[in-house]
Amino acid sequence: DTLHTVVSVITAGNAASTALHEHFGFTYCGLTPQVGFKHGKYQDTETYALLV
Template sequence: GYASLSPYRTKDAFKSTVELSIYIHEDYRGKGVASKLMAHILDHARVTDTLHTVVSVITAGNAASTVLHERFEFTYCGLTPQVGFKHGKYQDTETYALLV
């Protein structure tokens, strides 16, 4: 698995906001790997003076990801309908945010 923080938007107004990505190989899901990666990447974000907000955009209906974000006290910010296409169909996304 891996975790990363990438620029949220290219405009200067958003330079203190990053987008979180966490991916876990299916063989390692449900074993605490995502929680360890989340804790580590958020610790990094908190000690980075230039960061203020971590945003995460997840595929709607991903219960494991929803639980993970809620466990780390992310705030649910809303649903965006049919903005991604994977698995042969359009997918909704849910946005979460955490002030660090």
């Protein structure tokens, strides 16, 4: 029983991923601006957490 928290970092603005995380009870923790680089431009990420 060592697992306590699951953390997920997703690309901001991805409505399907946001809905999936919220469906499974993840809580929005915050936005980190321009931390990832995908599709030729910098992307913001959103962090979600689930206490298990």
